[in-house]
Amino acid sequence: MDNTQKKYDSIEKEYFHLQSVIESFDSKSLTIKAWSVSIAGAIAGSSAFTDNRMIILFASLVSLMFWLIEASWKTFQYAHYKRLWEIEAFMREKGGSIDNLQIGASWSSSYHSGGLKRLFRVMFWHHVMLPHGAMFSLLLLVYILLQYIL
Structure with missing residues (x-):
């Protein structure tokens, strides 16, 4: 086998x-979604047993926190695509120049080039x-309705 x-x-x-x-990032993303729905739902549901409307606001903030966590997680995942695309281009061309074993360097370069702009863009991907x-929106709306209108 040659070089x-x-x-x-x-x-x-x-x-x-x-x-x-x-x-593997996708399976962990589903776990984040499950925790988000479970915890925010339990907190919001517990508001039925009290007159304190701040519990619903707290539940909406918990949803926001999980939303930010998942968006961060997706930016970590997205940073791997740069290297994947480089390898695909190399294999498609069957030539050219590419250094192997560059996952970490490529990930770091891609991740740090996106910044907060990428995080906020990723937050609004439908998935x-x-x-x-x-x-977050529904619970915040319910809080506003209960606090200021009803």
């Missing part, structure tokens, strides 16, 4: 490892916004 073939094999292993890492954004 070129070894490099292709190494790049191919790196590609499939990145695919696995990216997919990130649901259920957190919907619960």
